[in-house]
Amino acid sequence: MPEHLSAAVTITTTPFSDQKPGTSGLRKRVPVFQQPHYLENFVQAIFDSISPPQGATLVLGGDGRYYNREAIQIILKMAAANGFGRVLVGQGGILSTPAASCVIRKYATFGGIILSASHNPGGPDGDFGIKYNTANGGPAPEKITEAIFSLSKTIMQYRILDVADVALDTVGEYAIGKMTVSVINPVADYAELMESLFDFDAIRTLIAGGFRIKFDAMHAVNGPYAREIFLNRLGAPVDSIMNCVPLPDFGNGHPDPNLTYAHELVEILYGENAPDFGAASDGDGDRNMILGRHFFVNPSDSLAILTANAKLAPGYREGLAGVARSMPTSAAVDRVAVELGIPCFETPTGWKFFGNLMDAGKVTLCGEESFGTGSSHIREKDGLWAVLFWLNVIAVRRQSVEEITRAHWAHFGRNVYSRHDFEAIPSDAANGVMKHLKDGFATLPGQKFGSYTVDVCDDFSYTDPVDGSISTGQGLRILFTDGSRIVFRLSGTGTEGATVRIYLEAYDPDVARHHLDAQVALSELIGIAGDLSQLVARTGRVQPTVIT
Numbered sequence: 129m130p131e132h133l134s135a136a137v138t139i140t141t142t143p144f145s146d147q148k149p150g151t152s153g154l155r156k157r158v159p160v161f162q163q164p165h166y167l168e169n170f171v172q173a174i175f176d177s178i179s180p181p182q183g184a185t186l187v188l189g190g191d192g193r194y195y196n197r198e199a200i201q202i203i204l205k206m207a208a209a210n211g212f213g214r215v216l217v218g219q220g221g222i223l224s225t226p227a228a229s230c231v232i233r234k235y236a237t238f239g240g241i242i243l244s245a246s247h248n249p250g251g252p253d254g255d256f257g258i259k260y261n262t263a264n265g266g267p268a269p270e271k272i273t274e275a276i277f278s279l280s281k282t283i284m285q286y287r288i289l290d291v292a293d294v295a296l297d298t299v300g301e302y303a304i305g306k307m308t309v310s311v312i313n314p315v316a317d318y319a320e321l322m323e324s325l326f327d328f329d330a331i332r333t334l335i336a337g338g339f340r341i342k343f344d345a346m347h348a349v350n351g352p353y354a355r356e357i358f359l360n361r362l363g364a365p366v367d368s369i370m371n372c373v374p375l376p377d378f379g380n381g382h383p384d385p386n387l388t389y390a391h392e393l394v395e396i397l398y399g400e401n402a403p404d405f406g407a408a409s410d411g412d413g414d415r416n417m418i419l420g421r422h423f424f425v426n427p428s429d430s431l432a433i434l435t436a437n438a439k440l441a442p443g444y445r446e447g448l449a450g451v452a453r454s455m456p457t458s459a460a461v462d463r464v465a466v467e468l469g470i471p472c473f474e475t476p477t478g479w480k481f482f483g484n485l486m487d488a489g490k491v492t493l494c495g496e497e498s499f500g501t502g503s504s505h506i507r508e509k510d511g512l513w514a515v516l517f518w519l520n521v522i523a524v525r526r527q528s529v530e531e532i533t534r535a536h537w538a539h540f541g542r543n544v545y546s547r548h549d550f551e552a553i554p555s556d557a558a559n560g561v562m563k564h565l566k567d568g569f570a571t572l573p574g575q576k577f578g579s580y581t582v583d584v585c586d587d588f589s590y591t592d593p594v595d596g597s598i599s600t601g602q603g604l605r606i607l608f609t610d611g612s613r614i615v616f617r618l619s620g621t622g623t624e625g626a627t628v629r630i631y632l633e634a635y636d637p638d639v640a641r642h643h644l645d646a647q648v649a650l651s652e653l654i655g656i657a658g659d660l661s662q663l664v665a666r667t668g669r670v671q672p673t674v675i676t
């Protein structure tokens with residue numbers, strides 16, 4: 129019997145009923161994953177649903193959060209017992225989500241497993257997560273995640289190799305059973321890809337000329353990537369980066385780059401003697417926040433501005449095939465697409481919906497209001513990519529972040545935008561809010577609320593133009609006659625109770641009002657959203673947990 133089979137053990141198990149992947153993989157509290165067989169069941173369900181050919185190559189890495197190392201060891205031993213020939217694993221078990229996507233594509237592997245709960249807090253009582261990405265480098269489509277879930281409900285056994293742990297901290301090749309584990313530098317391939325897309329010479333000159341940047345890795349995975357790219361390759365001074373040592377609990381922080389959780393960076397950019405440019409990324413490095421001096425760039429605007437300026441970056445000099453945004457993302461990019469004469473697609477929330485459009489060559493840039501921006505260079509959103517894109521645009525235009533944004537609004541008009549999140553609401557109450565709203569939809573069209581008149585309302589559904597698959601129940605939309613919108617959606621990424629998100633958008637072409645704070649400019653819509661949803665009465669919440 130071959131050695132790898134002789135060491136392989138089949139373990140009897142019983143199913144867990146709660147292994148349904150959400151917006152982006154399976155996310156649970158660490159203690160849930162630490163239950164005997166919990167991770168193993170899910171991994172076996174992945175392997176059984178994708179049935180890799182004997183000898184296939186897998187990519188494996190995570191954001192370094194608590195339980196990352198233990199999980200990597202388990203998955204390596206299971207991959208060997210399930211017939212994989214090679215696993216490319218990031219040194220120390222680290223790979224940012226964009227870097228994992230890059231490596232899957234560059235080495236044409238069968239797929240990859242990414243260990244992350246993205247922007248959710250980590251640590252022994254924090255969150256952990258796992259997701260499978262296919263050969264295109266993107267998150268598995270719903271038909272695969274559904275197959276995984278369905279197998280997880282009936283699983284009776286899994287296979288694992290009974291061998292010692294693999295040395296993860298030194299780059300090199302190791303054998304476990306018949307399988308090779310290649311421990312790779314997690315940064316090199318990714319940094320090389322970034323250098324091929326952006327004008328590093330121009331950015332280096334900008335920084336050498338005194339342009340000051342501050343990048344906050346929030347003690348998460350992008351620390352080593354930022355050090356290599358900003359310090360080593362772009363020559364930025366060492367104080368250009370902060371919180372760049374990845375920690376299993378993210379230094380007790382909440383690694384979500386928004387105005388609430390990235391407050392340390394926000395205080396610096398809004399303080400005295402602020403740098404010219406600030407940016408942060410999340411736990412697994414795929415989200416981004418862009419700041420100028422005393423200035424915040426809304427993610428929906430960021431997508432629109434990068435689209436409008438794409439030709440300034442070498443990787444996009446030939447122009448864009450098209451753009452895509454998720455439904456709750458503002459329509460700012462739609463206006464740019466019209467001017468450029470390129471198609472603009474509106475998808476449900478979740479990066480996975482962009483994959484088919486990119487694979488089919490229909491879109492080049494994509495973005496979401498949830499601080500995600502990216503392009504067809506990989507099949508995940510990409511935090512550092514967005515930061516480098518902005519720096520490339522600034523280096524060419526020689527204008528500040530605020531000047532670039534205001535010039536954009538002056539030209540295209542401003543899609544004033546904000547999202548209000550109400551976190552950790554009992555599921556019943558949250559479902560009640562959604563049901564109440566939906567029940568009212570039949571009579572809403574034509575009704576007037578202050579200066580707004582309801583045009584149509586619906587529960588968003590999407591037919592994928594490439595494979596024809598249909599996704600329903602993707603968010604409740606109230607569209608007003610002047611193009612303004614209120615969208616209600618339940619988060620698909622939380623682990624505790626439910627999170628109600630209210631997305632508010634009003635279009636304003638008048639430059640004289642573009643200086644207004646979004647909360648002020650949207651105050652009437654905010655009031656209407658409260659009235660229509662009965663949110664306060666149904667949840668007892670008066671204030672949102674997070675406003676972005």
Ligand code: G6P
Pocket residue numbers: 151152246454477478479480496498500618619620621622629
């Ligand atoms: C993850 C996905 C994003 C998506 C976001 C939505 O970050 O990768 O593509 O936009 O979740 O999260 P939500 O909590 O609103 O479902």
Ligand code: ZN
Pocket residue numbers: 225245246247410411412413414415
């Ligand atoms: Zn993330």
